[in-house]
Amino acid sequence: MTDTQWPIFEVFHQQARGEPHVHVGSIHAPDAEMAIILAKEQYCRRQACVNIWVVPASAITATLYTDDDIFERATDKSYRESWGYKTPKHVAMPHGDSPAQVAESDSEVKHM
Amino acid sequence: MSLNYENLAALTPRLREAVVNLLYRMADDELLIGHRDSEWTGHGPILEADIAVSSMAQDEMGHAQAYYQMLHELGEADPDTLAFGRKPREYKCAALVCLPKGDWAFTIVRQYLYDAAEMIRLTAFAAGSLRPLAQLATKLRGEEKYHMMHGRGWVLRLGDSTPESHERMQAALTQLYPYAMGLFEPTEYDEHLAQAGICPREDELQREWESAVAPVLTEAGLKVPEHLEPVYGGRVGRHPAALKELLDSMQLVYKIDPGAKW
Numbered sequence: 001m002t003d004t005q006w007p008i009f010e011v012f013h014q015q016a017r018g019e020p021h022v023h024v025g026s027i028h029a030p031d032a033e034m035a036i037i038l039a040k041e042q043y044c045r046r047q048a049c050v051n052i053w054v055v056p057a058s059a060i061t062a063t064l065y066t067d068d069d070i071f072e073r074a075t076d077k078s079y080r081e082s083w084g085y086k087t088p089k090h091v092a093m094p095h096g097d098s099p100a101q102v103a104e105s106d107s108e109v110k111h112m
Numbered sequence: 113m114s115l116n117y118e119n120l121a122a123l124t125p126r127l128r129e130a131v132v133n134l135l136y137r138m139a140d141d142e143l144l145i146g147h148r149d150s151e152w153t154g155h156g157p158i159l160e161a162d163i164a165v166s167s168m169a170q171d172e173m174g175h176a177q178a179y180y181q182m183l184h185e186l187g188e189a190d191p192d193t194l195a196f197g198r199k200p201r202e203y204k205c206a207a208l209v210c211l212p213k214g215d216w217a218f219t220i221v222r223q224y225l226y227d228a229a230e231m232i233r234l235t236a237f238a239a240g241s242l243r244p245l246a247q248l249a250t251k252l253r254g255e256e257k258y259h260m261m262h263g264r265g266w267v268l269r270l271g272d273s274t275p276e277s278h279e280r281m282q283a284a285l286t287q288l289y290p291y292a293m294g295l296f297e298p299t300e301y302d303e304h305l306a307q308a309g310i311c312p313r314e315d316e317l318q319r320e321w322e323s324a325v326a327p328v329l330t331e332a333g334l335k336v337p338e339h340l341e342p343v344y345g346g347r348v349g350r351h352p353a354a355l356k357e358l359l360d361s362m363q364l365v366y367k368i369d370p371g372a373k374w
Contacts, residue, residue, distance in 0.1 A: 034265050
């Protein structure tokens with residue numbers, strides 16, 4: 001059966017400037033601009049929002065759940081976790097860089 | 113123009129009458145297009161489009177409520193009574209917003225032509241001399257900006273997507289354009305409102321609207337109809353039969369129990 005659906009875009013939503021963009025769901029749309037237009041009502045009508053990202057789901061490469069043992073720690077490595085320290089939220093992000101810096105300064109982000 | 117009306121009480125009786133008429137036109141247009149768009153709730157072509165058009169319907173009804181509230185402050189009845197308690201002849205909406213919802217192309221073209229007109233009016237109000245209206249217009253413009261993005265996005269894509277979509281869009285545009293021109297039906301108050309710096313003359317607004325929509329329609333591969341007679345009458349209470357049907361449905365619950373608390 002032919003798939004008559006539009007492509008899927010993953011939607012990331014930012015509640016306030018400086019906050020990280022958080023994945024909130026996905027949306028069907030013919031292209032990125034329409035994805036933003038439709039995502040605005042789909043995901044921002046019930047909560048505060050200052051910015052949306054949409055990413056074609058096809059642009060995402062993911063690990064396999066069958067490989068999730070790669071994330072397991074054979075020995076105790078809790079000393080690596082930064083949660084025990086009193087740090088600002090953006091520093092405490094496990095992946096280091098503040099997403100806010102990425103959002104506002106990364107010239108590779110296209111705007112509609 | 114250095115006129116400035118800080119509040120509604122600053123209006124002279126004659127100007128007050130003109131503003132009341134203007135607000136009825138705005139409010140009734142918003143209420144009825146909001147109702148028409150809400151008829152898509154649960155029936156949109158896809159879930160995402162259904163949600164967007166339903167939200168926009170709520171936006172328009174919110175705008176109507178704000179204008180009715182201002183009318184109430186000018187001594188008219190309360191917003192619920194104004195929205196649900198009047199006879200068809202008492203509404204001052206343009207025929208454009210009365211027409212049944214049609215297909216999706218019809219809805220998109222109507223919404224786009226309507227929103228472009230509303231945006232031009234809100235921009236004029238925001239720069240106008242009546243402070244409460246300027247403040248309200250500034251507040252409403254954000255939602256309206258989104259409506260324009262939504263309408264433009266759909267118009268550009270459906271205009272030349274497939275032969276069928278083009279045909280439906282062109283048919284809707286040809287049918288609706290004279291009705292949209294009717295949004296700018298001249299009234300006896302135009303000159304007075306313009307002189308007071310509250311709202312530019314209708315013909316001036318219409319010229320601005322035409323130059324705003326034409327490039328987008330052309331880019332969408334659509335032919336802007338020419339030499340059409342505008343459909344007038346709405347501003348003086350002469351409406352297509354579709355309005356009575358719409359009001360019968362919209363006012364049904366209100367008429368059963370006008371004072372009901374929700």
